Amino acid sequence: MxxxxxxxxxxxxxxxxxxxxxxxxxxxxxxxxxxxxxxxxxxxxxxxxxxxxxxxxxxxxxxxxxxxxxxxxxxxxxxxxxxxxxxxxxxxxxxxxxxxxxxxxxxxxxxxxxxxxxxxxxxxxxxxxxxxxxxxxxxxxxxxxxxxxxxxxAPDPVWAMESKPTPGLWDLPAPRVAVTLRSHSDLTPSRLALLTRALVDFQKATQTFIILLPFQRSRDYAIAEAIQPALGDASQIICIENPQVLKGVFRGVEMAIGMRLHSLIMAASEGCRCFALSYDPKINRLMEDTEMPGWDLVNLPEDANSISTAWIEHYANGQALSSDKIKFLLDRAAIHQAILQDGLSIS
Missing domain, CATH: 3.40.50.2000 (Glycogen Phosphorylase B;)
Known part of the structure; x- marks a missing residue:
């Protein structure tokens, strides 16, 4: 067939x-x-x-x-x-x-x-x-x-996607935090500036290494480039085309801050703490289903200190999904595979 x-x-x-x-x-x-x-x-x-x-x-x-x-x-x-x-x-x-x-x-x-x-x-x-x-x-x-x-x-099938090791990841300073932002009308220049200041404060307080992770180079790379100079040597932009290797990044980071739906799903499925920045109802649905903390971008706090404080609190005391919850989501995501088996059966 x-x-x-x-x-x-x-x-x-x-x-x-x-x-x-x-x-x-x-x-x-x-x-x-x-x-x-x-x-x-x-x-x-x-x-x-x-x-x-x-x-x-x-x-x-x-x-x-x-x-x-x-x-x-x-x-x-x-x-x-x-x-x-x-x-x-x-x-x-x-x-x-x-x-x-x-x-x-x-x-x-x-x-x-x-x-x-x-x-x-x-x-x-x-x-x-x-x-x-x-x-x-x-x-x-x-x-x-x-x-x-x-x-x-069933949950998004990417919960069940196999991950592969990311070459060079373990050579970067630890602990690491991944940040995935994307261009969108809700991410205004003033909000991007706020997030950048908050990231700088967060990095200094936690002494983490910030991995800026564009999920779509054509839309996300310019934002990563705009942020990176403020973080300097405590950060690096990494572009990865293979999605399984991309998911592998989240094996080696302590926390993920993300706008992209699948960056948050990949991170959560690898047992990483996550903080969402929502621009779309699909992000809010994920936040509700997994009790993931975050903000709608349109309701982002108006001062960088409030943002960085929330991130620092989650980094220090937040919880990743439990192994039981991850297993449940992986098992449920397999329903999508059963649909293919049934719908594409030879008859």
Missing amino acids: RALLSGYYGKGNGGDEALLATLLQMLPSHVTPVVLSGNPQQTIQQYGVEACDRMSVPSIINSLRSCDALIWGGGSLIQDATSAASPFYYGGLMALAQKIGLKTIAWAQGIGPLQRGQTRWMAKNLFASCTKVSVRDQVSAGLLTQWNIPYFL
Whole structure:
């Protein structure tokens, strides 16, 4: 069986690459993956799979015709908050696959926000026609319940992604703290300046080494570059493309401060204390599910001392997830693998 994998792959986003790596890890052995990628050659080289250009219509058509199934890879693919066009790209692929008669699986989805009536109508009809559907949060589950569409609910599959050692990590001074910020309208210049001052104070108080960890180089690196001069020799920017090696960073840090959803999931799954800076409801859902401390960026304290004090307190006295809680989440995340086994069974 051949399955076409569709997601935000090959775009240099560590979270989406982690979803792809986990999907490949969970695919049944009888399934040959073909990945729609923004950088097919890199995807081929990194994962050893077939890949084709996600924006080439002839390549997409040929791939669909050569495959038996289409899998919407994990994440918030069907949402119209950041792009009105994006859900129609993914929706068009799914509609075409269903019309051709392929098995279709919506895997580990985070549905919404859906602000436009047309997008909601499209999403409802496409999810209803899928062979199998799994979602990663209660809000998505509630939407499918409202639409009377069967689904399975499980934690984000990246909880279960295998990690690999990060070369050179243990050569850096210890103890270490990882910081992952991303560009966003809520991270205004004044808030970035506040966070930078708070990081400097936090670093001096804890004598930690700060690892600035861009998850998407094109969007995150400039922010890391803006922060790094204030921290000087007590910090380093590290860019890692392999998502399993990226997850391995969190084996060697004491705490993670992050905006990126999958930076927090990776850190928490490796037993690292986490502090969230939320710009999106999906971060708040993770905070609620794991009792993770943090702030919405729009409600960030207005003085750097309050921020650094909260970080210092969590560094000194905060708790990582218990091993039992991590095991529970890993076991539950395996539901996404069972969906693939069932939906892609040979019949």
